[in-house]
Amino acid sequence: MSTDAISGAEIVIKALADQGVDVVFGYPGGAVLPIYDALFKQNHIRHILVRHEQGAVHAAEGYARSTGKPGVVLVTSGPGATNAVTGLTDALLDSIPLVCLTGQVPTHLIGNDAFQECDTTGITRPCTKHNYLVKRVDDLEKTMHEAFYVATSGRPGPVVIDIPKDVQFASHDYQGKTNGHHKTYRPQVKADHARIEEAVELLMNAKKPVIYAGGGVINSGPAASQLLTDFVRMTNFPVTLTLMGLGAFPAQDPQFLGMLGMHGTYEANWAMHDCDVMLCLGARFDDRITGRVDAFAPNSKKIHIDIDPSSINKNVRVDLPIVADAAHAMEDLIKVWKSKHKKPSEAALAAWWKQIEEWRSKDCLAYDPEGETIKPQHAIKRLYELTKDRDPLITTEVGQHQMWAAQYFQFEKPNRWMTSGGLGTMGYGMPAAIGAQLAHPEKLVIDIAGEASILMNIQEMSTAVQYRLPVKVFVLNNQYMGMVRQWQELLHGSRYSESYSEALPDFLKLAEAYGWKGVRVTDPADLDAGIQEMIDHDGPVFCEIAVDQSENCYPMIPSGAAHNEMLLGPVQEGEEAIDEKGKVLV
Amino acid sequence: MAISGPSEKNAKQPGAAYEFISNTEDKRRHTFAVIVDNEPGVLARVIGLFSGRGYNIESLTVSTVTEDESTSRINIVTIGTAMVIEQIKAQLERLVPVHNVHDLTIEGPHVEKELALVKVKATDHQRRESLRIADIYKARVADTTLESFVFLIDGEAEKVDSFIEMMRALGEVEVARSGVVAISRGSTITPV
Numbered sequence: 001m002s003t004d005a006i007s008g009a010e011i012v013i014k015a016l017a018d019q020g021v022d023v024v025f026g027y028p029g030g031a032v033l034p035i036y037d038a039l040f041k042q043n044h045i046r047h048i049l050v051r052h053e054q055g056a057v058h059a060a061e062g063y064a065r066s067t068g069k070p071g072v073v074l075v076t077s078g079p080g081a082t083n084a085v086t087g088l089t090d091a092l093l094d095s096i097p098l099v100c101l102t103g104q105v106p107t108h109l110i111g112n113d114a115f116q117e118c119d120t121t122g123i124t125r126p127c128t129k130h131n132y133l134v135k136r137v138d139d140l141e142k143t144m145h146e147a148f149y150v151a152t153s154g155r156p157g158p159v160v161i162d163i164p165k166d167v168q169f170a171s172h173d174y175q176g177k178t179n180g181h182h183k184t185y186r187p188q189v190k191a192d193h194a195r196i197e198e199a200v201e202l203l204m205n206a207k208k209p210v211i212y213a214g215g216g217v218i219n220s221g222p223a224a225s226q227l228l229t230d231f232v233r234m235t236n237f238p239v240t241l242t243l244m245g246l247g248a249f250p251a252q253d254p255q256f257l258g259m260l261g262m263h264g265t266y267e268a269n270w271a272m273h274d275c276d277v278m279l280c281l282g283a284r285f286d287d288r289i290t291g292r293v294d295a296f297a298p299n300s301k302k303i304h305i306d307i308d309p310s311s312i313n314k315n316v317r318v319d320l321p322i323v324a325d326a327a328h329a330m331e332d333l334i335k336v337w338k339s340k341h342k343k344p345s346e347a348a349l350a351a352w353w354k355q356i357e358e359w360r361s362k363d364c365l366a367y368d369p370e371g372e373t374i375k376p377q378h379a380i381k382r383l384y385e386l387t388k389d390r391d392p393l394i395t396t397e398v399g400q401h402q403m404w405a406a407q408y409f410q411f412e413k414p415n416r417w418m419t420s421g422g423l424g425t426m427g428y429g430m431p432a433a434i435g436a437q438l439a440h441p442e443k444l445v446i447d448i449a450g451e452a453s454i455l456m457n458i459q460e461m462s463t464a465v466q467y468r469l470p471v472k473v474f475v476l477n478n479q480y481m482g483m484v485r486q487w488q489e490l491l492h493g494s495r496y497s498e499s500y501s502e503a504l505p506d507f508l509k510l511a512e513a514y515g516w517k518g519v520r521v522t523d524p525a526d527l528d529a530g531i532q533e534m535i536d537h538d539g540p541v542f543c544e545i546a547v548d549q550s551e552n553c554y555p556m557i558p559s560g561a562a563h564n565e566m567l568l569g570p571v572q573e574g575e576e577a578i579d580e581k582g583k584v585l586v
Numbered sequence: 587m588a589i590s591g592p593s594e595k596n597a598k599q600p601g602a603a604y605e606f607i608s609n610t611e612d613k614r615r616h617t618f619a620v621i622v623d624n625e626p627g628v629l630a631r632v633i634g635l636f637s638g639r640g641y642n643i644e645s646l647t648v649s650t651v652t653e654d655e656s657t658s659r660i661n662i663v664t665i666g667t668a669m670v671i672e673q674i675k676a677q678l679e680r681l682v683p684v685h686n687v688h689d690l691t692i693e694g695p696h697v698e699k700e701l702a703l704v705k706v707k708a709t710d711h712q713r714r715e716s717l718r719i720a721d722i723y724k725a726r727v728a729d730t731t732l733e734s735f736v737f738l739i740d741g742e743a744e745k746v747d748s749f750i751e752m753m754r755a756l757g758e759v760e761v762a763r764s765g766v767v768a769i770s771r772g773s774t775i776t777p778v
Contacts, residue, residue, distance in 0.1 A: 121627060126638050130682040133626070150682055183623070184685045310676035313669065 005171040008137045008163065009034035012101065015144035017044045018177035021072050023063060023438055024048070025056040029076025030116060031103030034168035048438060048467060051459035053080050055431035057087020057158075058457070061096045062435030065418045066393055068221055070097040070151050071435065077103045078116030081162075082123065086425060088158045089127040093422025094244060095219055097156035099147050100128075106166035107135055120162040129157030137170035145180030154187025155308040156219055187307060191324035191332055198320055199279070199303045200336045206277035207348035208355075209237045212260065212289075213326075215244030215421065216282020216307060218414045220326035225249065225414040227330035228281065234337065236349055238356055240268035242283050244421040247411035257356065258365075261289040262557050263403040266364035266566065267356055269555075272297050273563035274355070280304045282326040285315040286422070287585075295562035305329045364555045364568055365407055374524045376401065376476045376547040380408040380448065383474060386531045392444040393436045395419065397429040397453030400482035403553045405448040427456025430473060434460060437469040444472070444535060451477040451544075452501050461514040464540045472534050472541045475507065478549045486552045491583050511542035522546040559585040611667040615644065616691040617698060617768045618675070620660040621778050623683035624650050631681050632660060641666060641674055645700075645743075645765035657685070657778045663766050685778060688770070695771040701740040701764040704750055708757030709733050716756045723749045 006014070012035050016024065025048045028036045039047050050056040053075045060071025075084050081102040091098045105114040121133045130150050132143050143161055151159040203209060211232060217224045225248045232239045232255055239249050240260040249256055258265035260272055272278070278300045283289070285304075290296040293316055302318040304311075305326065312321040322329060369378045380401075394409055395418040396402040402419055411417050418436060420428040429447035437445040447454075454475055464471050484499040511518030517537050521530035527545070534543040557566045560582025622628045629648055636643050644663040651659045664674060671689065678687045690696040704725070706716045709732075716735060720727065725739035739749050743766060753759050770776065 122630070125627065125631060126634055131627075182682060185682045308680065310673065310680045312676070314673055314676075317669070 004173045006174055007034065007038065007168065008140050008170050008172065009038040009168040011137070011140050011172060011174050012144060012163070012168070013038045013042055013045060014174050015141055015177075016072060017042075019145070019148045020069070021045055024072045024074050025050055025059045025063070025435065026074030027053050027056060027076065027080060029078075029080050029103060031077035031105060031165050032074060032080075032101070032163075032168070034165065035074060035101070035103070035163075047074070048434075048463065050431065050463050052457065053083035054087050054427065055434075055457050055460045055463065057084050057091065057098065057100065058425070058428050058431035059435035059438075059460075059463075060098050060100075061087065061091055061094075061428075062395060062418050062432030063439045064096050064098060064435075065218075065432070066415050066436040067439045068415065070099055070148060070156075073098060073100040075100070075102055076116065077105055077120065078118045080116075081118055081120040085123060085127055086423075088124055088160065090420050090423040090425045090428065091158040092127050092129065094420065095156050095215060096158065097151040098158040099151050100158060100160045102160060102162045103168070104133070104162045104164040107164045108166070110164065120160065124160045127158075128160050129155075131160035131162065133162045133164075134167055135164065137167050137172040140167060140172065141174055142178070142180075145178055146182055149180040149182060150185060153185075154189075155216075155311075188323050189307065189325040189328050191305070191322045191329045193332065195320060195322045196329070196332045196336050199322065199333060200340065202277050202301055202303060202320065203235070203237075203279060203337075204340060204342050204344050206237075206344055208271075208274060208276040208352045209235075209279070209344070209349075210257075210271045210275040210277075211237050211239040211279045211281065212242070212272065212283055213239065213245050213248050213281040214242035214283025217245055217248040217326045218282075220282065222414055224282075224325075224327035224330060227327055227334060229253075231330055231334050231337070234334070235344070236353075237279075238271055238353070240264070240271065242286070242289060242421075243406055243419060245283060246406060246417045247414040250412045251410035252412060257360075259406050261286075262291070263407065263553050263555065264557075265407075266362045266555055266568065267359040269557065269563040269566055270359045271356055275300045278302045280306075280318070281330070282306060284308075284311040287315070290316060291557045291565075292560055292562045295564075297563070362568065369524075371524070371548070373548040374521065374527055374545055376404050376478065376545075376551050377408055378524075379474075379476055379527060379545045379547060380404045382527055383446070383448070383531055384409045386528065387444060387446065387535060390444045390535070391416070392446055393418070393433075393440060395429040395432040395436060395445070395447045397447070397449045397456075398424045398426045398483075399450045399453055400478075400486065400551075400553050401448055401450040401453075401476045403483075404476070409448070426453040430454065430471070431457055431460045431463075433471040433473070434464055434467075434469055437464075437471050438467065445470075446472040446474050449473055449475045450482060451475055451479065451504060451507075452481045455505075458510070461511075461516060461540070461542070465515045468539070470537075470539050470541075472543060474531075474534065475542070475544045476547045477504075477507075477544050478547050478551070479504065480549060482551075483553070489552070490558065491578055507542055507544045516540045516542050519543040520546070558582060611669075613665050613667055614671065614691070615663060615665050616671050616689055617696070617766060618660075618662045618664065618678070619688040619690055619768060619776065620662060620678055621685040621687075621776070622658050622660060622681075623685070624656055624658040625683055628658070628683045629660070631683070632662075632678065635677055635681065636662075636664070636674075639677065641670065647765040647767050652778055659778075661765070661767050688776060690768050690770060693770060696768050697771060698742060698766050698768040699740055700743050700746050700766050701738070702746045702750065703728060703762045704737045704739060704753055705734060705760040706737070706753045706757050707734045707759075712756040716753060719749070719752050719756075723752075725749060
C-alpha cells in the first residue's frame with residue numbers, strides 16, 4: 001500500500017467527483033456513516049437529505065430525466081436499501097440512468113442476520129440493470145467507474161453498488177478516473193447500414209406511413225429529438241409519441257398526432273391501426289400502446305429501431321429490426337434518405353393526411369369547460385396556457401391526472417416531462433420535481449398530482465423547504481383514486497371498493513405545517529387566479545384544485561380491444577365496453 | 587448482433603397481455619451454451635431471468651472452463667416457441683456479465699451428453715440382472731456392496747432415461763444426474 005492510501009469512503013467520494021457528480025440524494029444510517037463522514041469533509045458534492053429512501057431514488061430520477069446525466073443515490077443497509085427498491089424498479093422500467101450506493105454490514109457479518117442486514121444484491125438483482133457487492137477495497141474504484149459506464153451506456157438503467165462498512169474504512173490508493181469500460185459489455189449503438197437502406201426503401205414506398213417514437217429518443221439526448229424532428233419535417237410523415245416520448249417532437253407541430261395508446265388520441269391510434277409502414281423509434285410496443293396485439297396495425301410493415309435487442313420481437317413481430325441508438329440511427333436514416341432521388345408518392349401522402357385530418361376532426365380531447373365544478377382537463381389546459389411561456393418542467397404522479405397532463409399539456413422540447421410510465425408509481429412526482437428543481441434552480445417545476453398519489457410521498461415537502469426549492473404541486477382533488485374508480489365503473493358495476501379518498505388532510509393546513517404556501521380553488525371562476533398565485537410565489541406552493549368528481553379519462557382503448565375499437569366517451573346504458581376476456585387484463 | 591426478422595412465415599404474435607388466441611405454436615427444445623464471467627451472483631442472474639420471465643429450465647449445468655477460471659460456461663436446456671426462444675437469447679445477452687450466448691440447436695450439429703450415477707438396491711436374480719443390463723448399456727460399476735450397485739452411465743439423455751427405467755424395475759433406485767453438457771461439432775472453437 002502506498003502512502004497515498006485513502007479510505008474506501010474517500011474513494012467513493014473521489015470517484016463520484018471524477019464522474020462529474022454534483023448532487024447526491026440520500027439518507028444516512030449506520031452502514032454508510034464512513035461515506036457520510038467523507039461527504040462532510042469535502043465541498044464538491046452536494047448531498048440532498050430526503051425524508052424517505054424512495055424519495056431519494058425518484059428525486060435522482062427527476063434529476064436524471066431533466067438533465068440527461070445519471071442520478072446518484074446514497075442509502076444505508078437493510079431498510080435503506082429495501083425502501084429504495086420501488087424507485088430502482090421504476091428506473092429500470094423507464095430506462096433512467098442511476099447509480100445507487102447502499103451501505104452493507106461489514107463483510108464478516110454478511111449472512112449472519114446482522115442488525116439492518118438484508119441481501120441487497122439478491123433483492124435488487126431483478127430490479128437493476130446490474131449490481132455489485134464490493135467485498136474488497138481493491139475493487140472499489142474500478143466498480144464505481146464501471147457502474148457509471150453500465151448505468152449510462154446502451155439502454156440506461158439503475159445500478160446498485162453495495163459497500164460493506166469495513167470496505168468503507170479500509171484504505172487503498174486511488175488511481176483517478178479510468179474509462180471504466182466493462183470487460184465485455186459493449187452495447188451496439190451504430191446501425192447495420194444495409195438495414196438502414198432497407199428501412200429507407202420501405203419508407204419511400206409507404207402510402208400510409210406513421211412514425212411512433214418513445215422514451216429512447218429522449219434517452220439518446222437532445223440531438224436525437226432534433227434529428228427526429230428534421231426527419232419528420234423532411235418526409236411530411238405523421239408522428240405520434242408514447243407517454244415516455246412526449247417532448248421528443250414539438251407538440252404544436254401540425255404533423256404531431258398526439259400521444260398514442262390506451263388514452264392516446266383518436267387520430268394517433270387510428271393512424272397506427274391503418275398505417276402500411278410503421279417506423280418505431282426507441283419505443284417497445286408496451287401493452288398500453290398496442291392494445292390487443294393480434295389486431296395491432298394488422299396491415300403494416302414494421303421497422304423497429306431500438307438499442308436493446310431484447311425489446312425487438314418481444315411483444316410484436318417486426319419486419320425490419322434495427323439495433324442502434326436513436327440519434328445514430330436517425331442520422332444514418334436522414335443521410336440515406338437525402339441520397340435518394342426518389343420521393344414517396346405525394347398523392348398517397350396527401351390522401352393519408354386527408355384521412356388523418358378526418359380523424360382529427362373528431363376532436364377527441366374536447367370537453368365541456370362550463371359548469372359549476374372545475375373540469376380536471378380544463379385545469380390542466382389553463383395551467384399549460386398560463387405557464388407555457390416559462391418553459392416549465394412537469395412531473396406527475398400516477399392516475400387520471402397523469403393521463404390528462406399527457407393529453408392537455410403540450411411539450412415542445414425533450415427533458416421537460418417526467419412521469420412514471422412503465423411501473424406506474426404513485427408518489428413519483430413530488431420527489432422527481434425536487435430532483436428536477438435542483439438541477440434547474442431557475443426553472444418553473446410543477447408536479448401535476450392527484451390527492452391520493454401525493455400522499456404517498458408527502459414527507460418530501462420537508463426536503464423542498466430545507467433546500468429552498470420553489471417546486472409547485474398542482475393537485476387535482478376529485479376525492480377518488482380516479483383511475484381505480486374509472487376501472488371499477490367500467491369493469492365492476494360501479495362498485496367503488498376502497499377507491500374513495502376518505503379522511504383527507506386539510507391540504508392548506510398541511511402546506512402551512514410544512515412551511516409551504518397553500519392555495520385552494522373550488523370555483524371555476526377563480527381557476528386562473530389560483531394558478532397565477534401559485535406560479536407568482538417565490539417558494540414551494542401546494543395548489544389544490546377541487547375538480548369534478550365523476551370525470552373520466554377519454555378517449556380510451558378498453559382492455560382487450562384494438563386501436564380501432566377505442567371509446568371516445570362514456571359508454572351508453574346497457575353497453576359493455578369490456579368483454580369477459582378483457583376484464584382479466586390490467 | 588444478429589437479430590432475425592420473422593424468418594418463419596407463420597410466426598405468431600408472442601404471448602403478450604392482450605393475446606386471446608391460445609398459444610398453439612410448436613414448442614421446441616433448445617440447448618444453449620452461455621459464456622459468462624465467473625463472478626458471484628452470475629448464476630443467480632441467469633436463473634432469476636428464467637423464473638422471473640416464466641421460461642422453463644429443463645436442465646442446467648455450470649462450470650468454469652478457462653485456465654484462469656475467469657470464465658464459466660452454462661449449458662441450459664429449455665423449451666419454448668420460436669419467439670420465446672429468441673427472447674430468451676436476447677434477454678441472456680442483455681445481462682452484463684454474459685459474454686455471448688449460443689443457441690446450439692440453431693447453430694448447427696452439436697454433441698449433447700449427460701452423466702448419471704444410479705444406485706440400485708437389489709439381491710439375487712435382480713442383482714445379477716442389473717449387472718447384465720449395465721453391461722448392455724456400457725454403464726460401469728462405481729461402487730458395490732452385497733446388496734447394491736452404483737452404476738456410472740453417460741450418453742444421450744434418452745439412453746440415461748432408458749437405463750434408469752430398467753433399473754427401477756429391478757429394485758429401489760437412487761439417481762444423481764449431471765444435466766446436459768453440450769458442444770458444437772467440428773473444429774471451430776467457441777470464443778470466450
